[in-house]
Amino acid sequence: MFHLSSVEKSFGGVRALKPFSLSIPAGETLAILGPSGSGKSTLLKLLIGILAPDAGHISFRGKEIGEGGLAEYRRHIGLVIQEGGLFPHLTAHANIAIMARHLKWPQAKIEARIAELCTLVHLPQDRLSHYLKELSGGERQRIALMRALMLDPDVLLLDEPLGALDPMIRYDLQQDLKSIFATLKKTVILITHDLAEAHYLASAIILMRDGGIEQSGSYQDLASNPATPFVRRFLQAQRGLALGRAGA
Amino acid sequence: MKKLLFFLLTLALPCGIASAEEPIRVGSKAFTESVILGEVARHLAALDGFAVTHSRALGGSRLVWNALLAGEVDLYPDYSGTLIQETLQGEKIESLADLKAALKQHGVEMTGPLGFNNTYALGMMEEKAQTLGIKTITELAAHPALRFGFSNEFMNRADGWPGLRRTYRLPQQNVRGIDHDLAYQGIEAGRLDVIDIYRTDAEIAYYGLRILTDDRDHFPAYEAVYLYRTDLAERAPALVSRLNALAGALTEARMSRMNAAVKINGQPEAEVAADFVAETTGGVVAVQTRGFWQRLYDRTLEHLALVGISLFAAILVAIPLGILAVRKKHLGRLILSITGILQTVPSLALLVFMIPLLGIGGPPAIAALFLYSLLPIVRNTHAGLSDISPAIQESAIALGLPSVARLRLIELPIALPLILAGIKTAAVINVGTATLGALIGAGGYGQPILTGIRLDDMTLILEGAVPAALLALLVTAVFDAAERLFVSRGLRA
Numbered sequence: 001m002f003h004l005s006s007v008e009k010s011f012g013g014v015r016a017l018k019p020f021s022l023s024i025p026a027g028e029t030l031a032i033l034g035p036s037g038s039g040k041s042t043l044l045k046l047l048i049g050i051l052a053p054d055a056g057h058i059s060f061r062g063k064e065i066g067e068g069g070l071a072e073y074r075r076h077i078g079l080v081i082q083e084g085g086l087f088p089h090l091t092a093h094a095n096i097a098i099m100a101r102h103l104k105w106p107q108a109k110i111e112a113r114i115a116e117l118c119t120l121v122h123l124p125q126d127r128l129s130h131y132l133k134e135l136s137g138g139e140r141q142r143i144a145l146m147r148a149l150m151l152d153p154d155v156l157l158l159d160e161p162l163g164a165l166d167p168m169i170r171y172d173l174q175q176d177l178k179s180i181f182a183t184l185k186k187t188v189i190l191i192t193h194d195l196a197e198a199h200y201l202a203s204a205i206i207l208m209r210d211g212g213i214e215q216s217g218s219y220q221d222l223a224s225n226p227a228t229p230f231v232r233r234f235l236q237a238q239r240g241l242a243l244g245r246a247g248a
Numbered sequence: 249m250k251k252l253l254f255f256l257l258t259l260a261l262p263c264g265i266a267s268a269e270e271p272i273r274v275g276s277k278a279f280t281e282s283v284i285l286g287e288v289a290r291h292l293a294a295l296d297g298f299a300v301t302h303s304r305a306l307g308g309s310r311l312v313w314n315a316l317l318a319g320e321v322d323l324y325p326d327y328s329g330t331l332i333q334e335t336l337q338g339e340k341i342e343s344l345a346d347l348k349a350a351l352k353q354h355g356v357e358m359t360g361p362l363g364f365n366n367t368y369a370l371g372m373m374e375e376k377a378q379t380l381g382i383k384t385i386t387e388l389a390a391h392p393a394l395r396f397g398f399s400n401e402f403m404n405r406a407d408g409w410p411g412l413r414r415t416y417r418l419p420q421q422n423v424r425g426i427d428h429d430l431a432y433q434g435i436e437a438g439r440l441d442v443i444d445i446y447r448t449d450a451e452i453a454y455y456g457l458r459i460l461t462d463d464r465d466h467f468p469a470y471e472a473v474y475l476y477r478t479d480l481a482e483r484a485p486a487l488v489s490r491l492n493a494l495a496g497a498l499t500e501a502r503m504s505r506m507n508a509a510v511k512i513n514g515q516p517e518a519e520v521a522a523d524f525v526a527e528t529t530g531g532v533v534a535v536q537t538r539g540f541w542q543r544l545y546d547r548t549l550e551h552l553a554l555v556g557i558s559l560f561a562a563i564l565v566a567i568p569l570g571i572l573a574v575r576k577k578h579l580g581r582l583i584l585s586i587t588g589i590l591q592t593v594p595s596l597a598l599l600v601f602m603i604p605l606l607g608i609g610g611p612p613a614i615a616a617l618f619l620y621s622l623l624p625i626v627r628n629t630h631a632g633l634s635d636i637s638p639a640i641q642e643s644a645i646a647l648g649l650p651s652v653a654r655l656r657l658i659e660l661p662i663a664l665p666l667i668l669a670g671i672k673t674a675a676v677i678n679v680g681t682a683t684l685g686a687l688i689g690a691g692g693y694g695q696p697i698l699t700g701i702r703l704d705d706m707t708l709i710l711e712g713a714v715p716a717a718l719l720a721l722l723v724t725a726v727f728d729a730a731e732r733l734f735v736s737r738g739l740r741a
Contacts (some may be wrong), residue, residue, distance in 0.1 A: 048646045074648035085643030089661045089736035098657065099647050131738030147647075157646075 001026040001155060001187045002047065007056035009042055009211075016042040018212040019056065026154075029181055029188040031202035033195060035234075039211040040191045044159050047189070048077055061154075075099065078148030082160040084140040086132050092143045093128040096150055103151075117146040120183065122176055138169040145180070155187045162197065177201055195219075195238035207231055271299035272484055275312050275321030278305040278687075279428055280510050280517070280702060281366065281448060281503065285325035287521035289474060289491065295531040296486040303689040304517075305698060306608060308401045309334060311600070311688075316475060317354060320607045322483075323476035323491070327366060329468040331475075333407035344471070355478045357488075360495030361471035364448060364503045368402065368467045370412075371445040371457035373435055384463040385416050388442065392419040397440035399428035407468065408444070415466040429702045448500055450508030472498070490529070497528050511703060543696075544715060550610075551692035551719065554682040558614045559675050562621035566674075567667065569622070570629025571655065584630065587623040595620065595681045599688050613685035620681060621674035628670025632663025665735050672727035679720045683712065693719070 002024040009017040017039045024030055034040050045051040046058060049070045058065050065073050079085075086095050093114065100110045118125050121142040132140065141161055148156060161177075162170045178201055181188055192198050198205050199219040206216040214234075215227040226232040272293050276286030286302050293300035303321060306312050313335050315321045331351070332341045339350050344361070351358050370385055377383070380391060388394065402408035403425040412418065426434060426443075432451040434440040445452055445459070447470075452459065474491045481488045506524060509515045518535045526532050538546065569587070573580030593601075598619060602612030636659060644658045660667070686694030693712040700708030 045642075050642060050645055071648045071650050074646055077646065077648075079643065079646040081639055081643065083639060085639045085646075087640060087644070087658055087662070088738050089658075089664075090738065099649070102649060102653055102657070131736070133738060 001028075001061060003057075003059045003062075004046075005057050007046065007053045007058060009046065009051060009054055016211050017046075017053075018210070020212065021056075022206070022213070022216075024187065024189065026187050027185055028204055029190070029202045031190045031192060031198035031205045032208060033192060033198050033205055033234075034208035034214075035193065037210075038208040040208055041159070042211070043208075044157060044189075044191055047157060048074060048079060075103075075151050076154045077157055078151070078153040078155065079157045080141065080144045080148045080159070080161045082163040084132075084144035086140055086144055086147070088132045091129055091131055092135065092139075095132075095143060096128070096147045098147070099151055113150060114146070117149055120149070120180060121145050136169075137165050138173060141165065141173060142176075149184075153186070155189065156181075156184075158188065158190045160191055160193070163192075174200060195235065207234060271301050272323075272480070272487065273321045274300060274302040275306050275315055275324035276302065276304055277309060277312050277324070277326075278307055278698070278702070279446075280450075281446065281507055282325055283702075284506050284510060284517045284521050285362075285472065285474075287517045288494075288524060289323060289325070289487075291518075291521055291525040291531075291533040292490045292494075292529070293484065293487045294533050295490070295525070295529065296484070298484055298487060303608060305702065306689050307600075307687060309405075311603065311608075314603070315608050316356060316477060318604075318607060319477065320609075322480050323474055325472060326475050327470035327472055328361070329367065329407060329470035330405075333411075333468060334405045337406050351475065352478075356475050357478055357481065359474040359476075359491050361473055362494055362498040363472075363496045364498055364500040365469050365471055366446050366448045366500075366503070367462075367470045368407070369445050369447055369462065370442055370460045371435070371452060372442050372460065373438075374456045374458045376441060377458040377460075382460065383458075384461040385412070385418075385466070386463050388420070388460070389416060389418055392421070394420055394422070394441040395439070396420050396423040396442045397426045397431050397434050398423065398444045399431060400425040402444045407466075412466055415464055427701060429704060433704060448503040448507055450504060450511045453504075454508070454512055472503075494528065498524075514703070514705065540711075544711070547691065547693055547695060547712070548715065548719075550690070550695075551679075551682055551716070554610065554613055554617060554685050554690060554692050555675065555678045555719075555723075558617035558682075559621055559671070559678055561614075561618050562625055562674060563671060565618075566622045566625035566670075567629050570626045570667075571633065573626065573630045574633040580630065583626060587626045590619045591623040595684055596687065599684055603688060608689040610685075610690050612688055613682065613690035617678050617682055617685075621678055624673040624677070625667070625670040628666045628673075629663065632666030633659055635666070636662050661736060662739065665731065665739055668727060668731050668735065672724065675723045675727065676720050679716060679723055683716055 002022070004020060004022045006019045006021055007017060008015070008019050020043075032040050032043065042051065046053055049066050060073065060076070087098070090098065096114055096117070097110050100113065114128070115125065118128070123139065123142045123146065127135065127139055135143065144161070162173055165173065174197060181201065188202075190198065190202055203218065204216070205219055205222060207214045207222065209230055215222055215231045222231060223235060226235060274286050274289045274293070276282040283304050286304060290300050290302040306315060309326070309330055312321065312324050313326075316324060328344060328347060331347060336347070336350055341347050341350055348358050370388070372382060382388060382391070398409050404410070409423065431440065431443040432455055435443050435457070436455050445457065451457070476488065476491070502524070506520050509520045510517050516535070516537060518537070522533050522535045569583050573583045595616070598616040599613060602615045606612040606615055640658070640662070644654045649657065682692050683694035683697055685692050686698050693716040695712065696708045697712035700706065700712065
């Protein structure tokens with residue numbers, strides 16, 4: 001689906017991404033892990049074309065991204081960010097329908113698609129008439145997910161989608177996301193710093209550090225065969241937290 | 249955008265002085281005698297059926313003279329001394345014949361002297377002058393602590409305070425500029441000791457002022473005359489001969505009586521002038537006095553035109569400028585500083601700067617108000633758009649919305665509360681500032697305020713000030729309603 005070859009990016013002389021190569025096959029559920037400053041967000045912005053690489057190429061389905069216009073390309077990508085990025089002046093319904101309206105879908109088609117998505121993400125339809133400030137954090141993320149899925153994109157990009165939620169709502173959404181991914185069979189790229197979440201939701205993991213890939217593979221590959229001391233420490237730290245929580 | 253601005257300014261012309269029939273345009277300076285003489289000229293023109301307008305109390309000598317040269321007015325009353333000592337200073341003029349010749353060089357004709365010499369003089373309250381034993385200007389030099397209050401024009405004119413001080417070597421330091429009509433109130437209240445007066449002022453007798461003798465003949469003769477553009481002789485020969493026929497017909501006593509009728513008895517200038525015209529020519533002119541509600545209605549329309557057109561144009565220009573300022577950071581800083589600097593120009597000065605470009609009346613006032621309205625709208629548009637969080641901006645981009653659609657569907661609606669607040673600020677400032685428009689002949693609520701100050705008539709001042717304040721409140725209410733109507737419920741607290 002995506003192919004990155006020797007992609008580089010610096011900001012004012014500070015290198016955010018080392019020469020970076022990566023292939024993401026269609027239908028894969030990939031988690032990108034790493035501490036803050038490891039280049040995860042830069043990678044995401046490159047993938048949606050908000051940033052352009054200093055060197056190297058990024059292709060989507062064999063074509064350089066942006067070749068047929070970035071706006072058109074982005075309609076194949078659904079993005080959900082932390083806190084949703086929902087528009088406060090629109091109702092949930094208008095947020096979800098904004099692109100479909102812009103593309104002049106017939107009203108009936110819009111309503112049918114929204115009803116379908118409500119079922120998929122487990123959101124009662126009556127929540128749709130509300131504004132952002134009247135919705136809970138979990139509801140907002142479900143609505144953001146609906147907005148991302150509205151045009152039936154090929155790829156779902158999730159940037160710490162559950163990062164700002166409290167643990168119980170987060171747990172519910174993790175369950176729901178897993179079943180949604182299984183239903184849709186789309187290519188999913190999930191950025192997270194939570195190893196357990198990555199393990200639970202993704203089939204493949206990339207662990208990033210200082211703008212490069214430290215190790216990639218399945219959770220088992222990383223756990224049983226850490227490539228560097230950093231990978232081992234990252235895994236230990238995350239497990240240690242989990243154990244500590246269990247013991248309390 | 250330029251074309252649009254021009255179009256909007258053209259719309260404003262009817263509230264100014266120009267019109268399709270090219271009426272004869274009379275001007276007058278901002279004091280009662282000049283306004284009365286302007287009314288006399290207006291009535292004379294009306295006698296022969298000319299369409300005629302009178303831009304009353306336009307401003308100081310320099311302003312009205314420039315308006316004559318620019319063809320903004322066709323005629324106005326002036327004084328020989330003012331012309332020789334101030335307006336045409338530097339040209340060697342010794343006599344009225346010299347003056348006539350010098351004026352011709354500027355395309356201006358002069359009637360013969362009307363018959364009175366309204367010279368400058370210095371006046372003191374009789375009692376105070378007696379106590380100090382002051383009869384002549386020379387004797388003022390011995391009392392350096394005296395407080396002087398001079399009309400603003402007198403403060404700066406070559407024949408005014410600067411020359412007077414030199415001629416008599418006057419040592420006084422406490423000298424301030426003050427509106428001529430307010431000076432009489434100041435001296436009566438004992439806040440001033442010496443003021444400049446015009447020889448025909450009605451207040452001299454009314455307040456019992458002693459006129460100090462100009463014992464060194466500093467002040468020249470100020471023979472009242474009418475000035476008119478050379479082309480008026482072709483356009484309205486009947487009027488020109490009527491004006492010339494007035495020569496010698498207006499004595500100092502008669503002029504004083506007319507001034508007193510207006511300033512002391514509160515008669516309208518139009519009436520006083522009509523009486524004089526009837527007396528001298530036998531011609532009767534109908535003086536139409538507008539009732540209170542008619543006056544209020546007319547001024548409200550004028551004021552709304554000033555505020556509405558300038559604000560509308562400012563919205564059309566300032567919102568795109570605000571958007572541009574966000575998109576192009578460097579240009580943005582420039583735009584914000586320029587509009588900021590415009591805001592620091594005193595409103596009166598801005599109005600006057602517009603005169604050489606746009607003449608007098610509605611258009612220059614609208615242009616000045618337009619420039620004044622830019623900053624609050626540009627600044628708030630800029631702030632409203634800059635305040636949108638990166639998460640929302642990136643979400644809008646990532647959705648695949650093109651830039652124009654993002655602006656229309658996301659950014660402007662989210663910035664709308666701040667933009668509306670900016671427009672509201674501009675509108676309220678405009679309502680207040682537009683009252684100054686009357687100083688350059690734009691009419692509106694400022695007209696009765698200015699006349700009220702000139703005639704010391706509080707009722708007249710309130711007739712302008714109260715509607716202006718109410719209009720400001722109304723504007724606030726309208727924008728509050730607009731906010732409820734147009735701002736999304738999701739953005740309101």
